[in-house]
Amino acid sequence: MTSVPERRPDHLTLALPKGRIMDDAIALLSQAGLPLTRPEASRALRHEFPGVTVLELRNQDVPVYVDLGVADAGIVGKDVLLEAGRPVYEPVDLHFAECRLSLIREIGASGPVARVGTKYPRAARAYLEERGIPAEVVKLSGNIELAALTGLADAVIDLVQTGGTLRANHLEEVDVLFHSSARLIVNRAALKLRRERLRPLIARLRELTAPADSGLT
């Protein structure tokens, strides 16, 4: 079995995704008291700060690094977290990168849905099975909406935020599978081993991101 190298209990290793989550994640973690700055544009993938290492990953790999204990904690979208199916602790909804995972078709499409294109095959299968729709699910990697436009699929399951992509491509949202936002995720063993670093971080992030009308003070 592969062992994870031992690290000092007062050192934190964080898994953060490159892409649209990175800047907000660094800003929020800084506000919460971690001495982080946006990593310089370079090919470096591991960034060292006082008492904190940041691993710069693809979104889908964040839950893997946290679950396997290489990172103590990470930030990732709920969409990616559900798809990963990793048993990590998810203590804080950070309320940014808000979007929804939806079933999308060409405007006016009414035929049966026999094939669905998506980056989220697990969520797509669960959704279709629940409704008894025996559709084939085709895993795609990006620009998912093109699958519906080109006839590769009868529908796609993809993220919607402003709806701008749908409008620009003559597509419509037929159903919403779930709403997503960025989440703090934590390795369960690290929560015990690095309690003194992680507990205050979790508490501070909860304070910073609590919805204004939650009644919390």
Ligand SMILES: Nc1ncnc2c1ncn2[C@@H]1O[C@H](COP(=O)(O)OP(=O)(O)OP(=O)(O)O)[C@@H](O)[C@H]1O
């Ligand atoms: N248009 C959007 N508006 C708001 N949040 C979004 C939007 N698109 C994606 N997200 C959220 O931000 C996360 C990261 O999106 P991003 O576009 O950076 O990933 P990606 O480039 O598609 O992923 P990767 O290349 O790592 O597979 C998504 O998992 C989702 O939770």
Ligand SMILES: O=P(O)(O)OC[C@H]1O[C@H](OP(=O)(O)OP(=O)(O)O)[C@H](O)[C@@H]1O
């Ligand atoms: O409703 P909207 O505001 O238009 O946002 C939705 C779009 O944003 C995301 O794509 P992204 O720009 O990340 O590109 P991708 O398809 O390559 O992931 C998502 O996959 C949609 O295509």
